[in-house]
Amino acid sequence: MTSVDKGGAGHVWPEFLPGSKGVLFSMFSAEQGIAVQSLGTGGRRNLIQGQAVTMPRYASSGHLIYEQAGNLMAVPFDLERLQVTGEAVPVVQGVLQPLQQPPSAQYSVSASGSLAYIAGGTEAILSKLVWISRNGREEAVAAPARNYDMPRLSPDGRRVAIDATDNEGTQVWLYDLARDTLARWTFGGDSNQFPTWTPDGKRMAFMSNKEGASHIFWQLADGSGGLERLTSGNTEVPFSWSPDGQQLAFINAATTPEIWVLRMGDVSPGSGQVGKAQPLYHTGAFEDAPQFSPDGHWLAYVSNESGRTEVYVQPYPGPGGKWLISTDGGTEPQWNRNGRELFYRVGDKMMAVDIGTQPSFAVGKPRQLFEGHYLPNSLGYGDANYDVSPDGQRFLMLKSVEQQQTGPTQINVVLNWTEELKRLVPTGK
Secondary structure, eight states, rough: OOOOOOOEEEEEEEEOOGGEEEEEEEESSSSSSEEEEETTTOOOEEEEEEETTEEEEEETTTTTEEEEEEEEEEEEETTTTTTOOOOEEEEEOOOOOOSSOOOOOEEEEEEEEEEEEEEEEOOOOOOEEEEEEOOOOOOOOOOBBBHHHHHHHHSSSSEEEEEEEETTTTEEEEEEETTTTEEEEOOSSEEEEEEOOHHHHHHHHEOTTTTTEEEEEEEEETTTSSOOOOOOOOEEEEEEEEEEESSEEEOOOSSSOEEEEEEEGGHHHHHTOOOOOOSOOOOOOEEEEEEETTSSSSSEEOOOTTTEEEEEEESSSSSOOEEEESOEEEEEEOTTSSEEEEEEEEEEEEEEEEEEOOSSOOEOEEEEEEOOOOOOOOSOOOOOOOOOOTSSSSSEEEEEEEOOOOOOOOEEEEEEHHHHHHHSSSOOO
């Protein structure tokens, strides 16, 4: 019905308009906002621009309803011409927004003119960092609880780069394990995430919407110097550096996610020139979470080519076939830094597989190390929401924090709501 523009992340939350004239939907791409597409001509019209608008719905009173910053907005809408005809007005304040991707809001409008919604704000999942031993023993880390994602240990194991999300967006923070200090590391843009340390620990690559679409940038780990953009596409997610720091494996999620590699020989530091990147595999399957082996000769990744998500390993850069590592589904692969073991997760289970590379590649039988409810990443990609200590004996993971406040206990229903809409936001008819 629709096609995503190059670099687009997707079209979501569709709703058919009365009489099958068109479909409303939210856009998450180079263009962000709310659009309508005619079912007769196939033409698309952008109605509302902006990153923080989502979940469009049509009200029988002749209004387009959508969520923005926790409020329901209403704007007059001409059903025949498929266009807005006035200014947007906030009509309900404080609607619950689960912290998820893509953004949503808890409300619904009936054809008979009633509104149902849950009151609230952004619903964050607070989490804390914990160490987990290979046998499942848990040890708390002193970092304060926040809405964290994807902890990444520095190569020396002394610092943690981690995503933290609040109402103002997502930023990368640095936590010093020895000094127990947490400091914000990224600035500019409201979506800076997926930190990926270079092997020498001097820089980090990360995804940012600082310049509009989501590109990969890198910056010195001590915060000095400016950002440098490494890629020119859209919706690109960094995952793993080769051991020599000359190649970066990342996901190009413009359409079906696939693995790409950026060769740093094509990047001139300080020149403002972005590097040339090339796709690694062309299978048509959903491919995700590429991880270079410690010797750089193998690449672990996730694919759904079999019909379910499994972990595979292929020789890098090839040639050669691939080996199935997981046997009952798997995601979030991470190498032991000794190169002789590969970890992955199946639900709440942490799995380990012995890997041999001499005289030829050999895979052991998967075994469970421990089981516990530690958070997967919340962003929809297969990136591991944990990291492994340099000695391979502990796992840095995220555990949800019990919050004192109770969740929503009621759904509010407003009968004949469209009559109130006509008064608050006249349509001129």
